[in-house]
Amino acid sequence: MRAATGFLSLGLMTLGCATEWPSSELVEARSAYREASVSRAASFSAERLGDARRALDRAEGAYEAAPGTPEAKALAYVALRRAELAKVSGEYEFDRHIVAELEAQRGRSATEQASTTNPGEPTPTEPAMPADDTTANGEQSLAAQHDSAELATLGEALSSLGTLVTLKKEDGRGTLVVLDSSFVFVPKKAEIADGARDELELIARALQALGQDESLVVEGHTDSTGSDAQNLAFSKARAEALVKFFVSHGIAADRIRAEGRGEGAPIATNDTAEGRALNRRIEIVIAKREGR
Amino acid sequence: MKRVTLCICGMALLGCASRTLPEAKLTKAEGTISAAAAVGAGRNARASEHLELAKKEIEEAKTLARDGKTREARIVLQGAQADAELGLMIVRAAKARKEAKEAVDSEGQLSSRLP
Numbered sequence: 001m002r003a004a005t006g007f008l009s010l011g012l013m014t015l016g017c018a019t020e021w022p023s024s025e026l027v028e029a030r031s032a033y034r035e036a037s038v039s040r041a042a043s044f045s046a047e048r049l050g051d052a053r054r055a056l057d058r059a060e061g062a063y064e065a066a067p068g069t070p071e072a073k074a075l076a077y078v079a080l081r082r083a084e085l086a087k088v089s090g091e092y093e094f095d096r097h098i099v100a101e102l103e104a105q106r107g108r109s110a111t112e113q114a115s116t117t118n119p120g121e122p123t124p125t126e127p128a129m130p131a132d133d134t135t136a137n138g139e140q141s142l143a144a145q146h147d148s149a150e151l152a153t154l155g156e157a158l159s160s161l162g163t164l165v166t167l168k169k170e171d172g173r174g175t176l177v178v179l180d181s182s183f184v185f186v187p188k189k190a191e192i193a194d195g196a197r198d199e200l201e202l203i204a205r206a207l208q209a210l211g212q213d214e215s216l217v218v219e220g221h222t223d224s225t226g227s228d229a230q231n232l233a234f235s236k237a238r239a240e241a242l243v244k245f246f247v248s249h250g251i252a253a254d255r256i257r258a259e260g261r262g263e264g265a266p267i268a269t270n271d272t273a274e275g276r277a278l279n280r281r282i283e284i285v286i287a288k289r290e291g292r
Numbered sequence: 293m294k295r296v297t298l299c300i301c302g303m304a305l306l307g308c309a310s311r312t313l314p315e316a317k318l319t320k321a322e323g324t325i326s327a328a329a330a331v332g333a334g335r336n337a338r339a340s341e342h343l344e345l346a347k348k349e350i351e352e353a354k355t356l357a358r359d360g361k362t363r364e365a366r367i368v369l370q371g372a373q374a375d376a377e378l379g380l381m382i383v384r385a386a387k388a389r390k391e392a393k394e395a396v397d398s399e400g401q402l403s404s405r406l407p
Contacts, residue, residue, distance in 0.1 A: 055374075074367040081374035085381055092385035095392035102395045160387050164330040183327045187319040195324055195377060198384060199331075 020067035025076035029056055032083035041090030044097065048086040055079040151175055154286075157206035161199055174287035177203065181220075181238065181280040190237035192245050200242075203284075204249035210286065216256040217285040218243050223276035224263045236260025242282060255289070312362040313353060317369055321350055324376035333383050342379035346372045 022030075033056050041049045059079040062072040151169060154177065158165050166178040184196050192200065207216060220235030220242075239258035247253045268275035325346050333339035349372035356365035 070364055071367060074364060074371060078367065078370045078374050081371060081378055085374060085378045088378065088381045088385050092381060092388045095385070095388035098392045099388070099395045102399050106399075160331065162331045164327060180326075182319065182323045183330075187316040187323070193320070193323070195320075195327065195380065199327075 023073045023076055025073050026063055029076045029079035032080050036083045036087040039087045039090050040094045041086040044093035045086055045089040048089045052082040052086040055082040154206055173285055177284040179282040185238055190241045201249055204246050208250050213289055214286050215289040219259045219261050219283045221261050221281050222263050223279040224270040232260050232262035235262050313357045321373045321376050328380035331383050333379050336383055339379040339382040342375045346375035
């Protein structure tokens with residue numbers, strides 16, 4: 001009897017050692033992943049759902065290898081957040097899809113309507129020019145009106161980006177869209193950051209909406225860390241990466257070009273970390289195309 | 293002389309410990325927090341909560357790295373990145389939802405497709 005009890009106790013102890021209950025983080029992560037996998041993420045955000053799956057697999061692996069350790073708990077926490085992110089991302093992509101679908105539908109309706117109207121008549125989007133407004137003063141006034149209207153249109157289109165984007169008008173250059181490089185690029189690389197793609201797509205759409213009369217110069221700027229030559233090459237490489245992105249998102253290649261300015265045109269001091277961060281930037285210069 | 297040597301060794305060790313967190317990943321997490329704040333995460337309670345968590349996790353990761361717990365520090369930093377991205381995505385999703393509702397309302401159709 002005593003021997004049987006002893007065996008039972010030993011067995012229970014062994015079982016106790018081998019079986020560690022999953023942490024609350026892992027339980028939540030599993031549940032969040034299950035939820036995400038049957039949400040819109042499955043159809044609209046497969047990539048993020050894949051990230052969540054991989055994060056959960058890592059967490060499960062850590063739980064099997066060393067349950068209850070801080071590392072296993074931390075990995076489960078990452079998996080939980082990745083699953084939540086996939087779910088929210090699915091909802092976001094779905095809503096964007098709805099908006100894009102409606103816009104396309106509206107575009108098709110407008111085309112159909114235009115094809116049924118008299119081609120001789122000016123369309124509402126082509127305002128008639130005043131016949132007598134041909135003086136130099138008149139032209140300047142129209143240009144000024146055009147610039148402020150352009151700034152207002154861009155401001156409205158980019159308003160959801162908050163302080164990620166600064167708009168300004170500079171004499172002799174045109175309208176400037178200023179972007180913080182730390183948001184746009186992977187740190188220390190001339191590569192667009194994944195987290196910035198959605199906002200950059202929005203900027204691409206806003207720039208496209210300006211029409212074909214505007215030329216776009218994407219200028220890369222750096223702080224003064226490193227040599228002049230390095231900074232010039234790096235700023236050019238970053239500007240080129242952004243131009244490539246914009247062209248792949250519908251901006252005509254003959255309308256846009258990249259320039260590297262290196263550290264040559266700072267807007268703040270390079271003596272402080274804050275100033276250097278402000279100097280690491282992209283400026284998109286929008287100007288009227290010559291001969292248009 | 294011994295004291296100076298010890299001091300130099302201590303400083304060198306401290307330097308090594310603070311470098312154990314991958315700088316690029318730290319910058320990326322901090323950049324994502326800034327981006328989320330810039331697009332208005334402060335006006336969204338749920339997004340704000342995740343950004344606060346991300347900031348705390350970054351500090352925790354730095355402390356762990358200083359204590360020599362490099363592996364754990366890196367995982368905590370991954371958590372910070374995930375929280376920061378989630379905060380940013382929550383703001384984006386709220387805006388996209390608003391735009392979609394407006395578009396559907398103005399179109400007066402497809403409304404059954406939105407919950």
